[in-house]
Amino acid sequence: MRYLIVSDLHANWQALEAVVHEAAGGYDRALCCGDLVGYGAEPNPVVDWVRANCAVVVRGNHDKVSTGQEDLEWFNPVARAAALWTLQNLTPANIEYVRGLAKGPVLLDGFQVLHGSPFDEDEYVMAAGEAGQAFGYLESRLAFFGHTHVQGGFIWNHSRVETIPATSARSRRQEMEVDAECGYLVNPGSVGQPRDGDPRAAYVLYDSGTRMVAYCRAPYDVAAAQEKIREAGLPPILADRLSLGR
């Protein structure tokens, strides 16, 4: 089975459209590691696509806060403004869908799908030390996670945890074979708001038959997404950061 795995879409339809276009024909099922909404100006097209196309979806922290399931107090003012705007602009059917999303991890086909960390969906797995702790909670040797908006992840080889570097700015695709003896926490990166210094939309393709993971980056019309954010009256920094990938 060939999978398209996306995470942290953040209501950026321009970015998601580019990913869908570029990945077309390269996968059988799509999966989502959460944060469909929040920050971007087009939550409805993004949620509509996920509803129609993703076989498994876990919720992210922005999905909970933007649909009134969790208190806004832990969010910074910019994220809070975006969450309130999202709640006002999602259709009732999409609010209901996002509220009903599963809490990760979800196990399927020999791997897990989760948002933050296997023991806490809101926890960030940023560094090898945190990943080392997270590996202890996995029920499978391979897991896909998001939340940090940094493409790459971690490999556990029994003695230590290594960081998987993000795809080089010069390439659009970087492949990695999954060794059945090791543990993998694979972060597809963020579709809608990358924070690893590369503004291109990030995603992963995984073939469970060949055990190959392909880290991919898709260039998209960043200016159009920025214009939508400004027009919507969302905090301007949410537009500015898209061109920096920070």
Ligand code: ZN
């Ligand atoms: Zn996110």
